[in-house]
Amino acid sequence: MGEIENLIKERERLHALLDFGHKVSMKILNLDDLLKLIMAEARNILNADRCTVFIRDFDTNTLWSKIADGLGKREIRLPVGKGIVGVVAATGKILNIKDAYSDSRFDIETDRKTGYRTKTILSSPMKNKDGEILGVFQVLNKKDGTFNEEDEKILSLLSRQAADAIENAFLYEEQKKMFESFIETLSYALDRRDALTAGHSRRVTYFSVKVGEKLALSPKDLEILKYSSWMHDLGKIGVRENILAKPGKLTDEEFEKMKQHAEYTREILEKIYFKKEYKSIPLIASSHHENIDGTGYPGKLKATSIPFFSRIIAVCDVFDALTSKRHYRQPMPILGVLGILKNDTGKKFDPLCVEAFFKISLCDIVRGINLGKVENFVVYSQDEKILNENTLEDLFLILKSGDLTPGQNEIVSAFMKYYGK
Amino acid sequence: MGEIENLIKERERLHALLDFGHKVSMKILNLDDLLKLIMAEARNILNADRCTVFIRDFDTNTLWSKIADGLGKREIRLPVGKGIVGVVAATGKILNIKDAYSDSRFDIETDRKTGYRTKTILSSPMKNKDGEILGVFQVLNKKDGTFNEEDEKILSLLSRQAADAIENAFLYEEQKKMFESFIETLSYALDRRDALTAGHSRRVTYFSVKVGEKLALSPKDLEILKYSSWMHDLGKIGVRENILAKPGKLTDEEFEKMKQHAEYTREILEKIYFKKEYKSIPLIASSHHENIDGTGYPGKLKATSIPFFSRIIAVCDVFDALTSKRHYRQPMPILGVLGILKNDTGKKFDPLCVEAFFKISLCDIVRGINLGKVENFVVYSQDEKILNENTLEDLFLILKSGDLTPGQNEIVSAFMKYYGK
Numbered sequence: 005m006g007e008i009e010n011l012i013k014e015r016e017r018l019h020a021l022l023d024f025g026h027k028v029s030m031k032i033l034n035l036d037d038l039l040k041l042i043m044a045e046a047r048n049i050l051n052a053d054r055c056t057v058f059i060r061d062f063d064t065n066t067l068w069s070k071i072a073d074g075l076g077k078r079e080i081r082l083p084v085g086k087g088i089v090g091v092v093a094a095t096g097k098i099l100n101i102k103d104a105y106s107d108s109r110f111d112i113e114t115d116r117k118t119g120y121r122t123k124t125i126l127s128s129p130m131k132n133k134d135g136e137i138l139g140v141f142q143v144l145n146k147k148d149g150t151f152n153e154e155d156e157k158i159l160s161l162l163s164r165q166a167a168d169a170i171e172n173a174f175l176y177e178e179q180k181k182m183f184e185s186f187i188e189t190l191s192y193a194l195d196r197r198d199a200l201t202a203g204h205s206r207r208v209t210y211f212s213v214k215v216g217e218k219l220a221l222s223p224k225d226l227e228i229l230k231y232s233s234w235m236h237d238l239g240k241i242g243v244r245e246n247i248l249a250k251p252g253k254l255t256d257e258e259f260e261k262m263k264q265h266a267e268y269t270r271e272i273l274e275k276i277y278f279k280k281e282y283k284s285i286p287l288i289a290s291s292h293h294e295n296i297d298g299t300g301y302p303g304k305l306k307a308t309s310i311p312f313f314s315r316i317i318a319v320c321d322v323f324d325a326l327t328s329k330r331h332y333r334q335p336m337p338i339l340g341v342l343g344i345l346k347n348d349t350g351k352k353f354d355p356l357c358v359e360a361f362f363k364i365s366l367c368d369i370v371r372g373i374n375l376g377k378v379e380n381f382v383v384y385s386q387d388e389k390i391l392n393e394n395t396l397e398d399l400f401l402i403l404k405s406g407d408l409t410p411g412q413n414e415i416v417s418a419f420m421k422y423y424g425k
Numbered sequence: 426m427g428e429i430e431n432l433i434k435e436r437e438r439l440h441a442l443l444d445f446g447h448k449v450s451m452k453i454l455n456l457d458d459l460l461k462l463i464m465a466e467a468r469n470i471l472n473a474d475r476c477t478v479f480i481r482d483f484d485t486n487t488l489w490s491k492i493a494d495g496l497g498k499r500e501i502r503l504p505v506g507k508g509i510v511g512v513v514a515a516t517g518k519i520l521n522i523k524d525a526y527s528d529s530r531f532d533i534e535t536d537r538k539t540g541y542r543t544k545t546i547l548s549s550p551m552k553n554k555d556g557e558i559l560g561v562f563q564v565l566n567k568k569d570g571t572f573n574e575e576d577e578k579i580l581s582l583l584s585r586q587a588a589d590a591i592e593n594a595f596l597y598e599e600q601k602k603m604f605e606s607f608i609e610t611l612s613y614a615l616d617r618r619d620a621l622t623a624g625h626s627r628r629v630t631y632f633s634v635k636v637g638e639k640l641a642l643s644p645k646d647l648e649i650l651k652y653s654s655w656m657h658d659l660g661k662i663g664v665r666e667n668i669l670a671k672p673g674k675l676t677d678e679e680f681e682k683m684k685q686h687a688e689y690t691r692e693i694l695e696k697i698y699f700k701k702e703y704k705s706i707p708l709i710a711s712s713h714h715e716n717i718d719g720t721g722y723p724g725k726l727k728a729t730s731i732p733f734f735s736r737i738i739a740v741c742d743v744f745d746a747l748t749s750k751r752h753y754r755q756p757m758p759i760l761g762v763l764g765i766l767k768n769d770t771g772k773k774f775d776p777l778c779v780e781a782f783f784k785i786s787l788c789d790i791v792r793g794i795n796l797g798k799v800e801n802f803v804v805y806s807q808d809e810k811i812l813n814e815n816t817l818e819d820l821f822l823i824l825k826s827g828d829l830t831p832g833q834n835e836i837v838s839a840f841m842k843y844y845g846k
Contacts, residue, residue: 011432018439022582161443176597178700183604185698190611193662193693241614245666272614277606279599 017158020049038173039071042141042166047073049162050126050155052143056080057166058089059139067093067140080114087111089140092127096137098160101125102150126151128159130167138167184231191234192376194241198249200329201237203376207328209233210372211320211361212313218360219316224281229313232288236317239268239290253332266293267302284311292317295352315354319345319361322352327373327423335424339403342396366399366415367391370422387418438579441470459594460492463562463587468494470583471547471576473564477501478587479510480560488514488561501535508532510561513548517558519581522546523571547572549580551588559588605652612655613797615662619670621750622658624797628749630654631793632741632782633734639781640737645702650734653709657738660689660711674753687714688723705732713738716773736775740766740782743773748794748844756845760824763817787820787836788812791843808839 043055056072058080067089069080085094088109092099104110104122115122127142141163146155191205212233216226240248243265247258254262270290278285291314294300296307300318326341336344342362349358364372367383370391374381383391394415402412464476477493479501488510490501506515509530513520525531525543536543548563562584567576612626633654637647661669664686668679675683691711699706712735715721717728721739747762757765763783770779785793788804791812795802804812815836823833 007429008432011429011436015432015435015439018436018443022439022443022586165443172593172597176593176600179597179600179604181698182700182703183600183607185696186604186607189693189696192696193659197662238614241618272610275606275610275613277602279603282603 014154017049020045036071038169042162042169043071043073046141046143046159046162049158050143050151051147052126052151053145053147054120055144056142057139058093058142059170060084060093060137074118074120075114078117082111088125088127089142092129092140092142093137096129096131096135098128098156099125100151100156101127124150126155126159128156128163130163130170132167132171138170141166187231187234191238194238197240197245200249200331204324204328205234205237207324207372207375208236208317208320210375211323211364212316214364214368214372215316215320215357215360216313218363219356225313228282228285228288229316231282232285232313233317233320235273235285235289236269236292236321237265238272239265239270241272242268249331251331263293263301266290270302284313287311288313288317292321294318295348296354297351300352310354312354316357316360319353319357322348323361324373328377338399338419338423342400342403346400362397362400363395365392366394366396366419369396370419374422381422383422387421390415390418435575438470441466457492459590463583463590464492464494467562467564467580467583470579471564471572472568473547473572474566474568475541476565477563478560479514479563480591481505481514481558495539495541496535499538503532509546509548510563513550513561513563514558517550517552517556519549519577520546521572521577522548545571547576547580549577549584551584551591553588553592559591562587608652608655612659615659616797618661618666621670621752625745625749626655626658628745628793628796629657629738629741631796632744632785633737635785635789635793636737636741636778636781637734639784640777646734649703649706649709650737652703653706653734654738654741656694656706657690657710657713657742658686659693660686660691662693663689670752672752684714684722687711691723705734708732709734709738713742715739716769717775718772721773731775733775737778737781740774740778743769744782745794749798759820759840759844763821763824767821783818783821784816786813787815787817787840790817791840795843802843804843808842811836811839 039057042057046052046055054073056069056075058067059070060067065084066081067084069075072080080089082090084090088099088101088104088107088111091109101107101110102124104125105112110122110125114120123145125142125144126146127140129137130139130141132138141159143151143159151159188206192203195204195206196202209230212229213226216229221229243262247254247261250258267290270286273286273289276286288311291303291305291310294303294305294310294314295318296310296315298304298306300310323341323345326336326344327338329335345353345358345361349355367388370383371381399415399419402408402416405412408416460478463478467473467476475494477490477496479488480491481488486505487502488505490496493501501510503511505511509520509522509525509528509532512530522528522531523545525546526533531543531546535541544566546563546565547567548561550558551560551562553559562580564572564580572580609627613624616625616627617623630651633650634647637650642650664683668675668682671679688711691707694707694710697707709732712724712726712731715724715726715731715735716739717731717736719725719727721731744762744766747757747765748759750756766774766779766782770776788809791804792802820836820840823829823837826833829837
């Protein structure tokens with residue numbers, strides 16, 4: 005090939021790399037998508053058959069295949085220093101293997117398991133800005149011959165871009181994880197000010213997300229719903245314990261003070277900086293006691309003037325309150341609970357939200373009810389199938405009909421094993 | 426120039442762009458550094474004299490020069506649609522101006538103010554992944570002639586990379602801002618459970634950071650110190666209000682229960698996910714009642730076995746407690762407070778931390794003392810100079826000596842105006 009052809013080819017590849025850099029830097033929000041994209045580009049630019057991105061686990065100093073072509077759900081995990089990939093991670097140097105089976109460092113085990121025949125390997129370290137090795141980027145079986153020096157250069161550049169993008173995605177994910185973990189932990193700690201509401205926010209969040217899923221909300225919306233549910237009772241910080249944990253029914257005056265928690269939730273959350281897409285959280289979280297007929301608090305809002313996600317939380321909040329022990333009563337019998345939800349549909353509750361709530365499987369319902377109440381709660385495998393196959397609506401119809409067939413009786417008994425603990 | 430020379434030159438530029446992409450994607454942690462880097466690279470790759478990065482403010486739909494060569498502290502701000510930059514932001518299309526002064530869209534105002542003579546302009550939109558225009562990337566006065574088509578291509582690629590990096594940096598910064606704002610707001614809300622400790626965590630954090638600055642801690646360490654200070658009393662969630670806000674001195678038994686808040690702080694914080702560099706926060710925050718002579722709680726830790734940052738917080742915590750009203754006493758006279766700190770140095774307190782604390786200027790001290798107590802607190806300008814020029818150590822020496830010169834008297838009077846509100 006002449007010099008011009010070479011230069012033109014190189015230009016194409018450099019442009020491809022630049023495009024790749026653009027694509028990966030867009031993907032900060034989701035590391036899995038990012039890794040899939042990196043692999044597709046690598047196969048494409050290097051004309052290789054398969055590709056694997058190994059991530060380094062610093063705690064155990066091993067490498068593991070987060071996503072790999074042709075591995076299915078199998079995972080390759082090997083210590084730094086062992087195998088081709090391990091050597092690359094240990095030395096920080098690229099390895100270009102022309103014939104895998106004649107290289108003693110090559111671990112044939114994976115090929116045995118997958119039935120794949122590895123021939124050529126190009127394996128490059130992914131380093132972060134401090135030179136730390138974050139993982140290894142590997143391509144297998146070049147379609148036309150063996151990997152050459154030009155391929156090595158390209159894979160080096162590609163690995164560098166991938167490392168940057170992975171590191172940014174990690175930084176972002178960690179920051180987000182810290183935020184979520186802080187909200188979650190704090191709301192649980194606050195619930196525990198009254199022993200009987202311990203775990204309440206956790207259960208309401210669990211149910212709200214289930215309802216959100218039944219309503220096919222987007223991941224972003226599910227996130228907003230989750231955060232709002234965690235924080236819906238945050239305002240209880242402002243309610244005194246002699247009211248919050250009073251061992252008995254509240255007087256009217258006390259109840260008025262208790263009701264202020266909804267406003268306090270809004271006041272506190274409005275002081276927090278939320279980014280654009282989360283700006284609705286203070287209003288959503290603080291409107292969980294509004295009723296669609298306008299009889300709720302704090303705003304006496306009606307119907308669609310109540311944020312939709314608050315209407316979801318409202319149903320879950322009441323369900324958890326009725327199915328849990330209170331200072332003045334035991335958990336209510338389940339038919340009574342469901343009867344109240346049905347009866348208040350169209351008055352307090354949005355029919356759409358109640359309908360979605362009743363679509364939750366009995367298995368998810370008993371899991372949710374026992375969250376934060378029973379440690380290491382499990383549904384026995386013999387009950388799992390029947391509880392998965394029937395919804396809360398099924399249970400309601402059976403219980404209401406009164407006269408149970410043996411099959412119906414089986415459903416009810418399975419459910420009751422896990423109810424009212 | 427021949428085809429080969431052109432291709433070689435293009436190759437160089439593409440490599441420069443790839444390097445640039447690497448550098449900017451590393452800079453997620455600090456947007457200001459990132460912008461400076463982008464500008465330096467742009468000048469370099471395009472052989473231009475000056476460069477400005479305009480960021481779009483979506484609330485007002487204006488563009489503003491976050492960083493610009495030769496502008497000093499001046500800021501250019503103009504609506505989308507106006508001026509060269511505004512037109513680029515409005516149309517989303519690159520503009521290549523060969524002679525600025527003969528273009529009616531050019532706003533000569535800035536040149537008038539800075540004395541610069543703009544000749545050629547290349548101005549490119551920065552678009553995010555949704556095609557939204559985040560800002561404009563502009564280079565001025567090519568050193569050899571006018572910007573050509575090749576320069577336009579390069580600036581387009583450069584703008585795309587810059588937009589990616591800016592967007593990632595924004596996403597990261599917003600996520601971090603949310604995290605900080607949540608911690609801050611929650612600790613303030615918790616302090617308010619007892620009216621007399623309202624603002625306590627805020628003041629302790631303010632003083633701790635001042636001490637950290639006197640000790641020349643790194644930005645990363647100041648951040649850890651700040652977070653730990655905000656959260657040091659988080660464990661008070663677990664202390665009942667009849668003890669927490671008891672209108673009088675606590676009995677021994679009550680005091681034992683009160684002391685548990687330090688352990689609770691650790692228990693709660695240990696449930697939160699912290700990224701690697703923040704893993705020390707639970708121990709730092711929960712060790713603020715340890716004394717270096719081993720008489721503190723909860724761990725009875727001694728000297729260097731107490732995290733250094735806890736030793737800083739300990740001094741600030743006691744200072745705020747003594748200078749604030751308590752249920753059983755008024756704020757203590759300042760000489761008494763300083764005497765206690767000095768007296769307990771080497772017993773309860775680390776001498777290094779006390780020394781740094783006494784280096785804080787009186788102006789910062791009165792600002793800190795009044796945080797969360799006096800709304801819209803200000804130090805009058807006639808007092809600012811004298812309070813800025815004297816430290817807490819100066820005040821201590823003056824007050825201790827007893828016999829005051831008129832100059833010393835002025836310092837004490839200025840301070841006392843703002844003390845004990």
